[in-house]
Structures are given as structure tokens and as C-alpha cells.
Amino acid sequence: MKLGEKILHEMDATATGDTLTRWLAHHIADLITTADHARTAGTAEKAAHAAEQCRRAILDLWAHRTAWPNGWPPPGARRMAEILNNIDEPAFGFQQGSRLSALQRLHHQVLAALADEGSAGEPVDAEQDWLKSYGQLLDVDEHALLALYAGRDDRAGASAEAPGAKQPADADPRPDGPTGPALQVHRAVELADRYRQTVSSLLADDAKDTPPKPHL
Numbered sequence: 059m060k061l062g063e064k065i066l067h068e069m070d071a072t073a074t075g076d077t078l079t080r081w082l083a084h085h086i087a088d089l090i091t092t093a094d095h096a097r098t099a100g101t102a103e104k105a106a107h108a109a110e111q112c113r114r115a116i117l118d119l120w121a122h123r124t125a126w127p128n129g130w131p132p133p134g135a136r137r138m139a140e141i142l143n144n145i146d147e148p149a150f151g152f153q154q155g156s157r158l159s160a161l162q163r164l165h166h167q168v169l170a171a172l173a174d175e176g177s178a179g180e181p182v183d184a185e186q187d188w189l190k191s192y193g194q195l196l197d198v199d200e201h202a203l204l205a206l207y208a209g210r211d212d213r214a215g216a217s218a219e220a221p222g223a224k225q226p227a228d229a230d231p232r233p234d235g236p237t238g239p240a241l242q243v244h245r246a247v248e249l250a251d252r253y254r255q256t257v258s259s260l261l262a263d264d265a266k267d268t269p270p271k272p273h274l
Contacts, residue, residue, distance in 0.1 A: 059093065059109075061192060062086055062116040068129025079126075086115050120195065131200070132188065134180035135207045141173045142203075157263070161256045168249045174210045175245075182208045214245045 066083055093108040100108075123130045131139065185208040193201055 059090055059112065061120070061195070062090055062112065064191075065116065065119060065129075069126055082115075082119055086112070086119065089115055131203065132180070132184035132207075134177055134182065134210075135185050135203050137179065138173060138177035138207045139203055141176050145169050145173070157256060157260050161253070161260065164249060164253045164256055168253055171214075171245045171249050174213060177207065178210065182210060 066087060069079060069083055089108070089112040093105070093112045096105040096108040185204040188196070189201070189204050189208060193204075196204065
């Protein structure tokens with residue numbers, strides 16, 4: 059019942075011009091009302107039957123949630139999905155422990171930080187609520203995406219507090235200092251600086267290993 063009520067709220071069926079969506083919303087609302095009434099005024103058998111009808115209708119609609127006009131996925135997670143879909147998977151790796159493997163790792167850390175920052179326009183409350191209340195009904199990819207978005211601010215904070223991490227010039231030393239987007243930006247800048255340093259080291263090594271050209 060709780061999931062059905064949340065679905066109806068998230069779909070905002072009254073604002074859509076989709077006739078089927080409006081019909082489904084009203085149908086489920088009627089089933090919820092019937093189930094509630096049967097539970098309080100009917101027999102146990104009627105209550106169980108009404109609850110089962112309601113459960114099936116809600117889960118049928120839930121199975122088609124990707125077609126909802128509103129409400130799924132939450133806005134922040136949708137934005138993060140769009141960003142991640144435009145990031146190519148690494149086609150190959152380098153020997154573990156080499157500077158090139160460190161550069162590849164940093165490259166994807168920078169992309170992750172930028173994805174966090176680029177999707178930081180929405181609070182994480184909606185994603186945390188879906189995970190807490192209905193995580194068991196999500197598929198693996200949906201759960202991973204919502205967990206990734208819900209942990210956005212924690213990742214930024216952990217990066218800012220990492221040993222050796224540089225504090226921004228305007229950082230507030232108090233425990234209630236910069237949070238949210240400010241930490242996201244700082245994380246991206248700090249990673250970009252490490253990226254630059256690694257590239258500089260690679261170029262310096264290459265220069266040392268390259269024999270000088272003979273003078274003609």
C-alpha cells in the first residue's frame with residue numbers, strides 16, 4: 059500500500075495528458091481504497107482478496123516504471139545516468155603499479171568527481187528514500203545508480219579530508235565548513251592537480267629515457 063501511494067504521488071497523474079496513465083492511477087487508487095475498507099469493515103477473506111488485487115496492480119505498474127512520465131528515476135539519479143552513459147569504459151589497462159596505471163586510475167577518479175559535481179543540482183533525499191523503503195524491489199543497475207548518487211556528498215567529504223589533500227583557500231576550518239557542491243568542486247580540482255603531476259612525471263621520465271638526436 060505504501061509503495062502504491064508513493065507511485066501515485068510520484069506519477070503526478072493529474073498533471074499528465076496520458077489517458078492510460080490517468081486510468082491506471084485512478085484504478086490503483088480505487089483498489090487501495092477498497093482494500094483499506096475491506097480491512098476495517100469486511101471479512102478477513104475479503105480483505106485478503108482486495109489486498110492481493112491491489113498488490114498485483116501496483117507491482118504490474120512498478121514493472122513498467124521506466125515508461126513513467128514523471129517520478130522515476132529521481133531527478134538527480136537521472137542526471138547522473140546521463141553523464142555516466144557518455145563516459146566510455148576503459149578499453150585496456152596497464153601494468154599494476156606503473157605510472158600509466160596510476161594515470162588511468164586518476165583519469166576515472168576525475169571523471170567520477172566531475173559526474174558527482176555535474177549531478178549535484180538535486181538533494182540526495184529522494185534517492186536515499188527509495189533505497190531505504192523499496193531497495194529490495196530495484197534491479198541491480200537501479201540500486202547501484204541510486205546508491206552512487208546518494209553517496210555523492212560523502213565521497214566529496216572523504217576526498218577533502220584525505221591525508222595530504224589540499225584545502226581550498228576559502229576553506230572553513232570549522233566542522234560545519236563547506237559541504238555539497240563546494241566539496242565536489244574541491245575534489246575535482248585536487249584530483250586534476252594530481253593528474254597533472256602524474257602526466258608531468260611521465261613526460262619527465264620519457265625525456266630521460268629518450269636518447270638525444272645526433273647533430274647533422
